[in-house]
Amino acid sequence: MAASSEIEEGLALQPRFDADGLVTAVVTDAASGDVLMVAHMNARALAKTIETGEAHYYSRSRKKLWRKGEESGHTQRVIEMRVDCDQDAVWLRVEQAGPGACHTGRRSCFYRVVALGQTGEVTLAFRDAERAFDPAAAYRGKP
Secondary structure, three states, X not given: OOOHHHHHHOOOOOOOOOOOOOEEEEEEEOOOOOEEEEEEEOHHHHHHHHHHOEOEXXXXXXXXXXXXXXXXXXXXXXXXXXXXXXXXXXXXXXXXOXXXXXXXXXXXXXXXXXXXXXXXXXXXXXXXXXXXXXXXXXXXXXX
């Protein structure tokens, strides 16, 4: 394993995958800065993203590599990729093609807010939650 100084200050990409072989990917819109989604990448997804400039992820539920937009057409062209200080997370600034990034049909996966100061059962409220597309049509009935 590389020394902390090499990971934190060096110029070599040395991703620190978790026990499942994944790193977290935070995805934002390159133009607006809005957070679109959080996903996971294995070594192959990371390599394909770097090689092609198109966002690839690893689906934990389907246990497979996928290119964003392969079913919906709502692809993500990577404008910039950064790693965090200890290289266990990546940040993708993307150009989102199509009306949304979320499989629920919304522009962003972050469409609910948590009101702070609550005790007991915490409730959510919808914010910027309008559907941008029909997920059943975009994903052929497989959201």
